[in-house]
Amino acid sequence: MENPINKYFGSTKKFVWEVTKVVVISLAIIIPIRYFLIQPFYVKGASMEPNFFDYEYLIIDEISYRFNDPARGEVIVLKDPRNTNQYFIKRIIGLPGETVEVDNGEIKVNGEKLDEENYLNVMTGGDISVTLGDEQFFILGDNRSASLDSRVFGPIDEKEIIGKVWIRAWPFSRVNVFDQPQYDI
Numbered sequence: 001m002e003n004p005i006n007k008y009f010g011s012t013k014k015f016v017w018e019v020t021k022v023v024v025i026s027l028a029i030i031i032p033i034r035y036f037l038i039q040p041f042y043v044k045g046a047s048m049e050p051n052f053f054d055y056e057y058l059i060i061d062e063i064s065y066r067f068n069d070p071a072r073g074e075v076i077v078l079k080d081p082r083n084t085n086q087y088f089i090k091r092i093i094g095l096p097g098e099t100v101e102v103d104n105g106e107i108k109v110n111g112e113k114l115d116e117e118n119y120l121n122v123m124t125g126g127d128i129s130v131t132l133g134d135e136q137f138f139i140l141g142d143n144r145s146a147s148l149d150s151r152v153f154g155p156i157d158e159k160e161i162i163g164k165v166w167i168r169a170w171p172f173s174r175v176n177v178f179d180q181p182q183y184d185i
Contacts, residue, residue, distance in 0.1 A: 041057075041058045041059075041060050041077050041087070041089070041165075045146070047088070047089070047090070047141035047142070047143050047146050047147035047148065047149070048075070048089050048090070048091075048141050048142045048143060048147075049142065049143040049146070050142070050143070051075075051142050052075070052089060052142070052165075052168070056168055056170060056171065056174065057168070057170035058077075058089075058165050058166075058167065058168055059165075059166050059167040060077050060162060060163040060164065060165060060166060061163050061164050061165075061166040062162065062163035063163075064163070064164060065158075065161060065163065065164070069095075070092055070095075070137060070158070070161060070164070071092065071095075072092055072093065072094075072095055072109075073091065073092065074091070074092050074164045074165075075089060075090070075091050075092075075164065075165040075178060076089070076090060076091075076092060076139070076161050076162070076163065076164050076165065077089050077161075077162045077163060077164075077165065078090065078139070078156060078160045078161045078162055079160045079162065081153050081154075081156055081157075081160055082153060087162065088139075088148070088149075089141075089165065090139035090140060090141055090147070090149055091139060091140055091141070091142060092137050092138075092139055093107060093109070093114065093137075093138045093139060093140050093150075094109055094130075094132050094137060094138030094150075094155070095132065095137065096132050096133065096134050096135055096136055096137070096158075097131075097132060097133075097134065098110050098131070098132050098138075099111075099129065099130070099131045099132075100128075100129070100130055100132065100138040100150075101128070101129045102124050102125075102126045102127060102128045102129075102151060103127060103129075105124055105125070106124065107124055107140075122143070122144055122145065124140065124144045125144055125145060125151075126151040128151055130150075130154070130155060132155050133155070135157055135158040135159070136155035136156065136157060136158070137150075137155060137156050137157075137158065137161070138150045138155050139156055164178075165178050166178060
């Protein structure tokens, strides 16, 4: 009886060569995309509820910040400034050179109240005033009472940002492409 592989490919060597080419070409495409353009991220914890829930699967855009600066309102994934093996998902509130104040449940940027009604419906705890350095950002979780953020560990450096949240890919009922909120500041 004839070997089915030989019937379609002519020989086992040719079959192995064809499979090897497919694997090499696939890796040549997938590896650069995975390590330089986009990255998957799995949400753990409640710090971004009600906008992002535990066990949601996100796609992170890693390339945009090579061409554009991070903007206020963007949701980012970053390395924990205290333990670089851990990752956080947070929202950018303050930009380099700005003064951010948390006072009486309100956030002020350069003295102006930040309107967060389009994504947030809770008061912000804490009492802090910080002026950001040239490459520093002030970040907060959307679920302020359950978030470990700049109110605790201070501003983050731009180099700690991995990328911005681009797509929620799972669960299918919540699939979404994200734009940043618009502010008057």
